[in-house]
Amino acid sequence: MLLKFTKMHGLGNDFVVVDLITQRFNLKPHHVRKIADRNFGVGCDQLLVVEAPSRPDVDFRYRIFNAEGSEVEQCGNGARCFARFVRDKKLTGNNPIRVETAGGIISLEIDEQKRVRVDMGAPILEPDAIPFIADARATTYTLEADGRDYTVSAISMGNPHVVLQVDDTRYAPVATLGPILEAHGRFPKRVNVGFMQVLDRQRFRLRVFERGVGETLACGSGACAAMVAGVQRGLLDSNATAELNGGELILSWQGEGHPVIMTGPATTVFEGQVRI
Numbered sequence: 460m461l462l463k464f465t466k467m468h469g470l471g472n473d474f475v476v477v478d479l480i481t482q483r484f485n486l487k488p489h490h491v492r493k494i495a496d497r498n499f500g501v502g503c504d505q506l507l508v509v510e511a512p513s514r515p516d517v518d519f520r521y522r523i524f525n526a527e528g529s530e531v532e533q534c535g536n537g538a539r540c541f542a543r544f545v546r547d548k549k550l551t552g553n554n555p556i557r558v559e560t561a562g563g564i565i566s567l568e569i570d571e572q573k574r575v576r577v578d579m580g581a582p583i584l585e586p587d588a589i590p591f592i593a594d595a596r597a598t599t600y601t602l603e604a605d606g607r608d609y610t611v612s613a614i615s616m617g618n619p620h621v622v623l624q625v626d627d628t629r630y631a632p633v634a635t636l637g638p639i640l641e642a643h644g645r646f647p648k649r650v651n652v653g654f655m656q657v658l659d660r661q662r663f664r665l666r667v668f669e670r671g672v673g674e675t676l677a678c679g680s681g682a683c684a685a686m687v688a689g690v691q692r693g694l695l696d697s698n699a700t701a702e703l704n705g706g707e708l709i710l711s712w713q714g715e716g717h718p719v720i721m722t723g724p725a726t727t728v729f730e731g732q733v734r735i
């Protein structure tokens with residue numbers, strides 16, 4: 460069958476977006492791996508699926524698959540692309556657009572400059588719910604890996620993140636420590652690994668080794684988790700800009716119980732059909 464798709468990106472974190480409201484297809488992990496393959500397929504970090512909602516109080520169901528085929532709970536850069544996709548395809552006129560994900564309900568609002576403001580929901584900080592194995596909840600934890608102790612924050616934005624502070628992201632051990640922490644035994648569902656350099660109280664740099672993908676040019680939920688980690692550690696104010704290798708995101712978090720708000724661009728690259 461020929462499956463129609465749109466190739467999009469959010470700050471270089473790239474996506475194949477598939478509308479399974481107007482097309483019928485029983486998507487399996489091996490299809491995702493084939494489409495995501497950068498040599499033999501279309502190529503993407505994540506495949507995003509637009510579906511009809513399963514409940515009356517939302518507009519769509521948003522499903523997310525990592526390039527390796529695993530279905531995951533949340534994708535922040537993808538959420539902005541999702542909003543642009545359903546708007547450009549005229550699947551909704553609503554603004555904000557309410558969307559259910561496996562990680563909770565998020566709200567997406569497109570502004571006049573076509574940037575998308577995402578209410579990512581409140582961060583989850585209880586270890587059991589992240590999930591993260593710890594005796595008690597704390598702002599930072601000591602994580603032993605590869606014979607060394609690391610001071611980390613553990614946060615879920617619907618999906619699990621661990622955040623480490625580094626002096627300079629350019630020299631952070633993303634390619635070596637990233638995969639070790641991604642598969643660390645204290646994160647039963649594996650974890651996205653963020654390396655954060657705080658520049659001042661309103662600006663930080665971030666590189667993320669994403670679960671199920673590897674390092675990407677940007678990670679929206681990772682930027683939200685780093686924002687929460689920075690505020691909790693007393694390093695960041697409640698409004699800050701994240702510099703990722705693919706560009707910038709504007710973030711705000713007013714503290715525990717409040718949602719993280721992320722604003723940034725969403726770009727369509729091309730449309731196509733893939734035989735599957």
Ligand SMILES: N[C@@H](CCC[C@H](N)C(=O)O)C(=O)O
Pocket residue numbers: 472504505523525531532533534535536537618619651669670671672675677678679680681
């Ligand atoms: N790129 C994403 C996160 C995608 C999912 C992640 N790799 C996971 O496994 O949780 C973002 O922009 O948030």
